[in-house]
Structure formats: C-alpha cells, structure tokens
Amino acid sequence: MKIILANPRGFCAGVSRAVDVVEKVLSLEPHPVYVRHEVVHNRAVVNDLKGKGAVFVKELSEVPDNAVCIFSAHGVSQEVQEAAKRKNLRIYDATCPLVTKVHREVQKASKNEVECVLIGHRGHPEVEGTLGQYRSQNAKIYLIENVEDVMNLQVDNPEKLIYATQTTLSVDETRDIIAALKEKFPEVAAPKKEDICYATQNRQNAVRNIAKMADILLVVGSKNSSNSNRLRELAEVSGIDSYLIDNTNDIELSWFEGKKSCGITAGASAPEYLVQAVVNHLQAQFEHCEIVELNGVKEEITFPLPKLLKQRQKA
Numbered sequence: 001m002k003i004i005l006a007n008p009r010g011f012c013a014g015v016s017r018a019v020d021v022v023e024k025v026l027s028l029e030p031h032p033v034y035v036r037h038e039v040v041h042n043r044a045v046v047n048d049l050k051g052k053g054a055v056f057v058k059e060l061s062e063v064p065d066n067a068v069c070i071f072s073a074h075g076v077s078q079e080v081q082e083a084a085k086r087k088n089l090r091i092y093d094a095t096c097p098l099v100t101k102v103h104r105e106v107q108k109a110s111k112n113e114v115e116c117v118l119i120g121h122r123g124h125p126e127v128e129g130t131l132g133q134y135r136s137q138n139a140k141i142y143l144i145e146n147v148e149d150v151m152n153l154q155v156d157n158p159e160k161l162i163y164a165t166q167t168t169l170s171v172d173e174t175r176d177i178i179a180a181l182k183e184k185f186p187e188v189a190a191p192k193k194e195d196i197c198y199a200t201q202n203r204q205n206a207v208r209n210i211a212k213m214a215d216i217l218l219v220v221g222s223k224n225s226s227n228s229n230r231l232r233e234l235a236e237v238s239g240i241d242s243y244l245i246d247n248t249n250d251i252e253l254s255w256f257e258g259k260k261s262c263g264i265t266a267g268a269s270a271p272e273y274l275v276q277a278v279v280n281h282l283q284a285q286f287e288h289c290e291i292v293e294l295n296g297v298k299e300e301i302t303f304p305l306p307k308l309l310k311q312r313q314k315a
Ligand code: SF4
Pocket: 012, 013, 014, 015, 073, 096, 097, 098, 099, 167, 168, 197, 198, 199, 200, 227, 268
C-alpha cells in the first residue's frame, strides 16, 4: 500500500490560536472556565480540553453570571456579545480573525443599509454568528446554500447588494453560486478579499492534487467539521472513494479491497497526532507500505492572541 500524505493538512492558524487560548485561559483563570460551543469542531481536541478542565456549553444561559467564558473560533452574533455583557462575563474571544473580517463586511453593509446575501450552511455556528452581525431595520440579510436558492431568491434592493461567504465552503461550489448570483443580480458587489480562507483553499487544492494519484482518500476530521466534509466531497467529485474518519476506530479494511494507494489528509481542526495514528494503523494492516509526503504550499500565517489574554499574561 502506498500511503500519500497531503500537504498542507490539519491545523490552521485560527484553530491553533483557539486551542492555545483555551489552554492559556485554563492555566491563568480559576476554574470552571466555560467555552461557548465546541471551540473547534474536533472530538479529540474537545475531549482533551475537557480533561484539562474546560466546561463546554451550547448557550450562554448555561453560564453563571460573572464567570469566565471563551467564545469559539466560529465567532458569535452581536446578541450573544450583548448577553455576555449583561451577565458580566469575563470573555476571551477565540473567534478566528478571518471570521471577524467577514463580520466587519456584514456590519458595514448593515450600517449602510446595503442588503447582503450570505452563502453558507444553515445552522452552522459561524453562519449564525455572521447573520447576527446584520441589524438594520430597513434592509435585510439573506442566507443561501446553493444555486437553487439563488433561483428562488428575491431581494428588496438589487442595486444595493453585496455577498459574503462562510470561510470553509467548497471553492468550486461557491464559484457556481456566485456566478448564478451575478447573473441574476448584476449589481451585486464582491467582498474586497475572498472570504473563503487560505487554509480551506490550500487543503482543497492539496486534495485535488492527491486525487490524481491515490485510489482512496481518508480525511481525518469530525462529522460536524465543515471544511473536513468539503475535503471528502471534493475527493469524491474527483472520482475516488473518500471517507471522513474521527480516528482509526472508524477505518474499515473492506475500503481497501483492490486499492493500491491511499491518500490521507486532515481538516483544519484535526491534530497531526491523529494523522500519524492512521499512518501507524495502516502500516500495521498492510505488509508492505511506502509512505510519500507530498510538497505543498508552506503556511506561515499566525494570529496574535486576544488582547485581554495578553494583558492577563503580563499582569
Ligand atoms: S479554517 Fe480558516 S477561518 Fe476557520 S479557523 Fe481556520 S483559518 Fe480561521
């Protein structure tokens, strides 16, 4: 079996920062430290942080007044921020700065009463947070998920219209949606810089590359991880069998019947040790394994820690 490792794969700068924020807050603040929503969408990461003392909650109503609370990398709506103030919570905001960039675009549109079409997945916490940045009384934000939604979309003011996107979508699918949107609303304005983030794009490009040389692709990532799901779908669209796995327990040997090469990648929220465990597992299953690590874009982006955390570290 030839094992081909995608590059880049795994943790992005936003996820590294969010995990770092939780670990540092846990070491600086009295426990319990609450985290609103899974800080990143990965079961192993969340379980590890639980073991270190983090208390994960779905809603702020579960957090007592005056407590310490961390917002996840996906970001939160303005309503959640206001609720946190009313409860006098000490908030450490682990929202990825690239999500905050999209929030700013939507806030600006809301302030200027420019209508906004958000392309994203209904119910995803990032989408909820971004929708919640738009608070105009006189203009609207519309959520669409696919080209069909564009066909059915009616806006109040097509001359004053922008679009924004969730950061972890399929680059190809989003291209089609935007093309349909531009055809229907020729005046629609694009964001200054693409909203789909560098990490999503790089990981999708790496999968496109690996799909040309592997018979099967394993994507290490959790079921609720948007960018991991997109990687699996992309491999399938490229014509190879692809499986999303949390860890080695999810692997079935029948997947490898008649296959000679297996690509491995990991979503932006999956840690490298899970990838290495998958490699070790395959090596134990197959008598002869050759491991190839592909070259890819070098990612050197890092994001600074939130201001409050830096201040607390200095105090
Ligand atoms: S996937 Fe992109 S937007 Fe999401 S946390 Fe990582 S860098 Fe930020």
